[in-house]
Amino acid sequence: MSAILVKIVPREYRDSVSLMQLSAMLGKLPGVEQASAVMATENNLALLAEAGLRVDAKAARASDLLIVVQGEKSALPAAIEEAMKSLTRQTEDNGGEARAALRPRSIQMALKVAGEANMALISTPGDYAAAEAMKALRLGLNVMLFSNNVSVEEELALKQFAREKDLIVMGPDCGTAILNGTALAFANVVRRGPIGAVAASGTGLQQVSVLVDRLGSGISQAIGTGGRDLHRDIGGISMLKGLKDLAADPATQVIVLISKPPAPEVAERVLAEAAKAGKPVVVVFLGTNPQSVARKGVHAVKTLEDAARAAVAIVKGEKPRDSYAEMPEVPAGLPKFAESQRYIRGLYSGGTFCYEATLLLGELLAEVHSNTPTRNALELADVWQSHHHTLVDLGDDVFTRGRPHPMIDYRLRTERIVKEAEDRQTAVILLDVVLGYGSHMDPASEFVPAIHRARAAAAAQGRSIAFVGQICGTAADPQDLARQSRALTEAGLLLTESNAQAVRLAAAIVGAGEPPRGAH
DSSP: OOEEEEEEEOOOOOHHHHHHHHHHHHHHTTTEEEEEEEEEOOOHHHHHHHTTOOOOOOTTOOEEEEEEEEGGGGGGHHHHHHHHHHHHHHHHTTTTTHHHOOOSSSSSHHHHHHHOEEEEOOOOOHHHHHHHHHHHHTTEEEEEEOOOOHHHHHHHHHHHHHHHHHHHHHHOOOOOOEETTEEEEEEEOOOOEEEEEEEEEEEHHHHHHHHHHTOOOOEEEEEEOOOTTTTTTOHHHHHHHHHHHHHHTTTOOOEEEEESOHHHHHHHHHHHHHHHTTSSSEETTTSSOOOHOBBBTEEEEEEEEHHHHHHHHHHHTTOOOOOOOEEEEEEOOOOOTTTOEEEEEESSSSSHHHHHHHHHHHHHHEEEESOOOOTTTTTOSSSOOOOOOEEEEETHHHHHHHHHHOEEEOOOHHHHHHHHHHSEEEEEEEEEEESBBBBBBBBHHHHHHHHHHHHHHHHHTTTOOEEEEEEOOTSSSTHHHHHHHHHHHHHTEEEESSSHHHHHHHHHHTTTSSSSSTOO
């Protein structure tokens, strides 16, 4: 039976990303089955309990860091010791004890040190995030609110206050932004250029900015809004502010707006302002008919790739196309599938990638299931068990309770890859690989062994599996795009340039090489 060991570190605040990275590191140690490092808030304790890590933390306060490891009893003390060493290294990397003694204890104190600052990035537990964001706004700062678990009512109050002060609140749950050339949270290193973007989608913003970079152009500003901004209750306040700012920015020639389907009345409000921006605006509202979006000054497209390509075309003085979709070529030499192998199994770390894939695959193939279903796909009855064509967003809350995000910790996904390969009905495993700041520093080191294990599991049953995916990353990202591409390709992963291309290729492969229905 597994044992659990708990360490409370008093008054030791760390942000969400660093804690997810610490949790992922601990989870890989010998003898450790599960690990979690969180601030000891009531909500986090409840999430730990849901993940099966019920701990006695009555002595802990919300300002304390809680480290929980589960596994072989003899291995757990060493894991806790390694966690404490890691925390010490982080402190030393941030400037050691002398700098820690001078570290500001409030936003107001920080402003005295850096008076030229005009933005605060807030990554505190959700119970306190809204209050800290309001403090920043009252001090005249724009806010990037990385924290989640902020209520709709709090979000609306923050954004209305910001609007009155001509400020912006990016978030809550805003995981990606690139401001003045600086990548924030989960973002990629892209060249600067004439294309500005406002997005209610983190991985959607990453895909567009990466593809713009690959196409030889660059990003002026990439502004996240948080996923609820275009909901009816919020009204697109932050997207409208970002649109206004980019319209006034002399460095921005073309604006791109990115979102899952907005509330209809909010979409109309945003599109009306886009038409008046005085600059070309490319809009990708995933799942919305582009014909219902397009109007004078607004070019509507279907996919994230289309948005990037259209924006770059406009910058070059070319007329943007309505669609850049091309019929994929199935590589020669793919092994023949067994009669039972009919289905695609998509395992995604990016929620928007999964959503876009579900939309596209639902148009191409019958009976597509997902834990984040779209209008043309069915809801997956059991998120732990695939059925027919299945696309799973492993970043959904049910998978991340008590665990780091799958862009950081690959364990859940690599285990699922092998499980899908053992299913006699699986033909293609579809993956996204996300590079950039905040993400796992060496995805290939996790994926390559998993692909080999999956191939061996299928081979034991006399079958072969095809692997298809895309890398969302640039040559300047810290993970080294060329090295990642080479390692994954050598392992047999068929890489495409975009998420949309990967979906179409997977559909073509299960169609025995015939072009997928609807491809053009």
